[in-house]
Amino acid sequence: MRLTPGPGYDVDLDSVDLFDLDLYTSGDPHPIWDAMRAKAPLHHQVLPDGREFWSVTRYEDVCRVLGDHREFTSERGTVPTHLGTDDVAAGVLMTSTDPPRHTEVRRPLGAKLTARAVKSWEDSIRGTIQRFLEPALDGETFDLAERALLLPAMVTGPLLGIPEKDWEELVQLTAMVTAPSDPHFLQGSEAATLAISHHELVTYVKEWVTARRAAEGGDDSLLHHLMSVRPGGAPLSDEEIALDGYSILLGANVTTPHTVSGTVQALVERPEQFEKAQADPSLIPNLVEEGLRWSSAACNFMRYAVDDVHIGGGTIPARGAVVAWIGSANRDAAQFPDPHTFDITRSNAKRQVAFGFGPHFCIGAPLARMTLRVFFEELLQRFRSIEFAGEPQHLRSYFIAGMTHLPIVAQKRRTP
Amino acid sequence: MERQAAPSSAPVSLGQEIAELWGEFLHCRIGPDDDFFTLGGNSLTGIKIIDRVAQDYGVQLSVRDFYLAQTPARVAELIEQGRAGA
Structure with a gap:
């Protein structure tokens, strides 16, 4: 989807189709979300097959839906792809579990992923990012979006305990989950693509666990940690390990690349912002926050209302599905003045909700933040300037806002 | 319990057998040409079905082939091919 909205157009909120994949591949959702926040903060849509869902788009409402599991449960599914079919x-x-069980499982995992814990990986991540950027230094066209798909695997593979030979396949599988009807990833039908990717990812983790058990040796990897935690006094079942491992692979792989591409695109479009960051590297942490706000790679999450609930000036009936549009919340003028302006000095950029909000806040956020900071430190230090070398191509997904292609050409910076 | 399919079994009856096997996991009556996903099949049922096929017929189906086949009749063909190749 376009991250900088085009010229405004008349939006008919009664007929708008938020699940129209063309809207995200080649259209412009921001003017629609702008109209929804202004005129229909609780929006209702019925799909042609009769399934229906409500949408919240304002910052405050999005935080409420994501933040309160008593009113809005995750236990019937959290991605709109599965609307109407209980998870x-x-x-x-873990993502489809409410507290208190969710808290028990999450706590021991989160302890491995705090900002302090991930700090020890910074040097190795910097090395990985230097290797990643190396091919762009020769002045040839570099398809950032395509290559960035592999970046999280390069960064997290060693931490998760996944050998390099498997990265490409896993990246392909996680991409299939997020955009099953994108021509880059489609296998047969959308349903088949989803089933193949779920199946193979879950099987991958299961086989990984079996092999580790047989080897009887422990290591320091996150997947091995999943095998050893004892939430509530008992170890996780094999099915829990397989599904949470799947979820961690997915979370690591499918969002960070798009934040990288979206932020670089914003900087290339705005050379004055690029120069500002280059002149003052202390702005980079805030540049990362603004890039997260701007690109909002996880476009939405879904919940189900437990009882009738009043929100956004209307009522969601008990058991109704509600989609919380994170991409819209991050452009809410009530929270972010001039929301469609990309500004690396924005004073409250850190209030972005790109990592979600509440109990299911992204468990990998500290690692993602550090990776993005190191990425932009290295990028700005190595490249004098960057230009587009072709049109970007957008991911065919209403769930992940991202790009499949972003060709760029970079000019090397003279060594200072 | 090992199920021994007769060597002469025509693909038609194998298709019916596979349809019955799916029925155990999808909890409904299934015909050889019904669609896996329309019946509510997903990857968690797929994992169980592929395991059972390996156990009962000695054929390890490829995950991709299984979901792209989508009906018991076509999965039966995959099993026939798997046996022929074995």
Whole structure:
């Protein structure tokens, strides 16, 4: 989807189709979300097959839906792809589990992923990012979006305990989950693509666990940590390990590349912002926050209302599905003045909700923040300037806002 | 319990057998040409079905082939091919 909205157009909120994949591939959702925040903060849509869902788009409402599991449960599924079909992994997969069980499982994992814990990986991540950027230094066209798909695997593979030979396949599988009807990833039908990717990812983790058990040796990897935690006094079941491992692979792989591409695109479009960051590297942490706000790679999450709930000036009936549009919340003028302006000095950029909000706040956020900071430190230090070398191509997904292609050409910076 | 399919079994009856096997996991009556996903099949049922096929027929189906086949009749063909190749 376009991250800088085009000229405004008349939006008919009664007929708008938020699940129209063309809107995200080649259209412009921001003017629609702008109209929804202004005129229909609680929006209702019925799909042609009769399934229906409500949408909240304002910052405050998005935070409420994501933040309060008593009113809005995760246990019937959290991605709109599965709207209307209760999640088969409810109560097992961490993202589809409410507190208190969710808290028990999350706590020991989160302890491995705090800002302090991930700090020890900074040097190795910097080395990885230097290797990643190396091919762009020769002045040839570099398809940032395509290459960035592999970046999280390069960064997190060693931490998760996944050998390099498997990265490409896993990246392909996680991309299939997020955009099953994108021609880059489609296998047969959308349903088949989803099933193949779920199946192979879950099987991958299961086989990984079996091999580790047989080897009986422990290591320091996150997947091994999943095998050893004892939330509530008992170890995770094999199914929980497989599904949470799947979820961690997915979370690591499918969002960071798009934040990288979206932020670089914003900087190339605005050379004055690029120069500002280059002149003052202390702005980079805030540049990262603004890039997260701007690109909002996880475009939305879904919840189900437990009881009738009043929100956004209307009522969601008990058991109704509600989609919290993170991409819209991050452009809410009530929170971010001039929301469609990309400004690396924005004073409250850190209030972005690109990592979500509440109990399911992204467990990998400290690692993602550090990776992005190191990425932009290295990029700005190595490249004098960057130009586009072709049109970007957008991911065919209403769930992940991202790009499949962003060709750029970079000019090397003379060594200072 | 090992199920021994007769060597002469025509693909038609194998298709019916596979349809019955799916029925155990999808909890409904299934015909050889019904669509896996329309029946509510997902990857968690797929994992169980592929395991059972390996156990009962000695054929390890490729994950991709299984979901792209999508009906018991076409999965039966995959099993036939798997046996022929074995």
